[in-house]
Amino acid sequence: MRTQGYVYIDKTAHVARLAEQGKYYFLARPRRFGKSLLVDTLAEAFAGSRELFEGLYLEQHWDWSRKYPVLRFDFGSGVLRFREELDERIGVQLAEQARQRGLVLEREGIASRFEELVLRLAEATGQPVVLLIDEYDKPILDNLSEPERARAMREGLRNFYSVIKSLDPHLKFVLLTGVSKFSKVSLFSGLNNLKDVTLDPRTATVCGYTHAELINSFADYLDGVDLEEVRRWYNGYNFLGEPVYNPFDVLLYLDNREFKPYWFETGTPTFLIELLRQRQFVIPEADDYWASEDLLGAFEVGAIEPEALLFQTGYATVRERQVRPNGFRYRLGFPNHEVRISLPQAILRRYVPSRREQQRAEDRLFQALEQDDPAALRPALHAFFASIPHNWYRRNNLAGYEGYWASLVYCLFAALGVETRAEEASHQGQVDLVIEYQGRVWLLEFKLAEADDGQRALDQIKTKGYHLRYAGQPVTLIGMDFSREQRNLVGFAWERIEETASDRRSEDSEMPRRPIIQ
Template identity: 25%
Template sequence: MKRIGIGLSDFKELIEENYYYFDKTKFIDEIVKDGAKVKLFARPRRFGKTLNMSMLKYFFDIKEAEENRKLFKGLYIEKTESFKEQGQYPVVFLSLKDLKATNWEIMQEKIVVTLSDFFSEYYYLLKELNENDADKFKKVLREEANLSNLGTTLKFLTKILYEKYNKKVVILVDEYDSPLVSAYINGYYNKAKDFFKTFYSTVLKDNNYLQMGILTGIIRVIKAGIFSDLNNLRTYTILSDVYTDSYGLTEEEVEKSLKDYGIGAEILKVKDWYDGYKFGDSEVYNPWSILNFLQDKELRAYWVDTSGNDLINDVLRKITKDTIRALERLFDGEGLRQNISGTSDLSKLLDENELWELLLFSGYLTIEEKIDQKNYILRLPNKEVKELFKDSFLEKYFGRGNKLSYLMEALIENRIDEYEEKLQEMLLTSVSYNDTKKGNEAFYHGLIMGMGLYLEGEYITKSNIESGLGRYDFLIEPKNKSKRAFIMEFKSTDSVEKLEEISKEALKQIEDKKYDVSLKQNGIKEITHIGIAFYGKQIKISYK
């Protein structure tokens, strides 16, 4: 039985070492037939972008062409007309996945080092260069080139490769957006944008040495001006109707792999956990998770990568009341109608109106239905993403460790005084003041949703639903009707002195509005009414 190459993204190693491989070489055939000079593929992380780029490198590269030809023996591409393109071009393959920094000064240093290391791979060209070009090359190697000169280094590399082989050059840039996302998160986006606009446009536009350019990333940084000068760029996102099965795994591929490893009977469970992504008209599975499942044979969330979740964590830090209500609907399995243009500016992606697009392109949401050219129904793709999102959300609101479990145990065991004590402690230690300032209902709604997510399974939780003579804030109904139910009403106040008074008002509202009617109709006999008043980080609970 073949080994599973977890995290292995070098195509040559994968083939030569006889690892299990899902044949994606049809992608090469499609690339060859695609007339676009420059192509950008936007897909979520861990969906095979780097492996596909590595495959393209070994296919097109004129260097060691005969040796690389053997890698494609028996694969789809070998039987196509496009196979004649194998080994025909010099290739420049640059990965920017690790180009991240907390400020622009460090980013500049990393750019210098990254390009120096990269140029060392082409050291063999140095002896054939004229004096002027050799001097340029050595400056990059020695980390002596200034940033303005480094902006044109890729074009310079295509020039000297063309002169060496008398063939135009294929440019492959993997995770082109990694430094831009890092720059946005850390507050120096405009400076980074100016450099990378030059870096990309000089090599990809009006470059007589360019055969083809291919870039991959997670998002399409288009309005930001990075590619504003490129009129030869075609972008293929998860909304596109072509290249739909080039990234991710089809059901046919997954079923075959499960059978190959003797676990074909698990297909329905695997589908529930890892399927559900819609790329164009294809439904695909997360390949990272499938490979891990084939290895471990355990159903759990594998798609966890702290560094890859930076943008999502930023979203959760800026969450609003409306966002939380939308997330509640998603967690309940409902769809969410959103306008998705596919052309968002990275600098606006973390605005509330744009975050759904970010979540979609990052793989946290998928398309359930296309309404028209810009409007879609979005949903959580599968159980794995729901678990990941749930964990990220709970950690953001309640911190790491057992704080939430202790809090909720006190509640469901009806130890309300202890619940109040632990909730107060949590507010003081886990939540920033901005989250709890007067009028910021988002925090209270986040608290509600967090409790609901924690209780999922044994309890049904509902918020802002009509019952009796009004709408309650939060209701916890046990699936086992012999257990206790809880109704909560939240109110904020403008002074600490009013906390007790307002909490009693909240409690009285539950009684006056008869919010417990629906619970009683469902046969629940034990019901606790809880009124919670907030002032900043201080609370008071009244209950009955």
């Protein structure tokens, strides 16, 4: 709905259901995805601000005769680097919320003052307290690259959260929101009744915009808008329900009418990029991988898996869920075009601090694609790898890791926004990289070799028949060899090939079929 120039998307049915069906909740969503707005909505509903809900679902589906005291804590602003700063931030919020209600806290210590505030507020109002904690994990996430600091932040937050369970008789409703899900044992000291609704189909659309919400609520702003392109750029986040758009992107796109990575530009978590590098994570695999429920469900400082962090920070989303005897398995990948081009760009910046060198490499690659000139790849890639500072290779074996070279070549092409697929299967194996642009196909195969000319990698493409599925399209086969000693491209060979329709039929008949998963 739209009122006086403002657009309202009614999510209040979710608020009613949460309040009716439970008491303790946890919700993880990526940054800038509407978590704080949900917290605001809950706060106003429990405070009895009926006038704010006129015309919305909650107006007729809420007990407005009762008002509850609401305590809201927010850890989303600023970056805290030391435990003392965290304690001070909590102390300030406790003191300010007490002051607003005419209370003076007398106890010492964070946990004790928190308990005192809840008890006195419940006594003063005669009603149980609503507790809302927004971005509960940010002080930890901001310090993941420094594990000792992250642990110190965890201990400070655990001290604060430790009293929640003992306050149960005096609490009406509790919600914690954040990006990640740290284990209950490490952070919540026995709060075992905290219900995680992150992947609950009933709350799949509680944050973000569905396509129907976009069409109906923003109808006055959609003249001339290419809705399919908006969907390609900003939709695709799936929490086991209807996919949703990133709301931050939608609002900025409708204001500027330019397709840009608005969400991504607000800040990529450096700890994610660094973790991917440290774990030698093969970046193309981020666009299609399987993870168990345990892997996605929780993690701990010092024991964080890249697959879990990609999902929890919003750089991967659920594409498919499979039921197995030992629990659920989730197939995940990039949610949309924004992430597909922006994450590779961020990874390239981590390896090549010079934006100029990165841009030069991207320009050379794009020119090679535009002109269908595979030979131009060799000098472009050689110059790019030569620009990576040598100190990146100290105390690691990145150059001796084939996935490292595959990841960076993938990132260069994906950052251009062209169709880039890794490990595409044929009946005899998987080709390392597929590039499609303007109806043409480039197939790339990589090898580690100190003295070779790329021919062995090229021959593998032909021997394995990776090219057979592209009958009727111009196909270029490219073999590349990388040296762990020289830390660069040392061998390069390419060949154009055309296949017949009979070759295509033969390939199709031998290809394994993916089983249908219910």
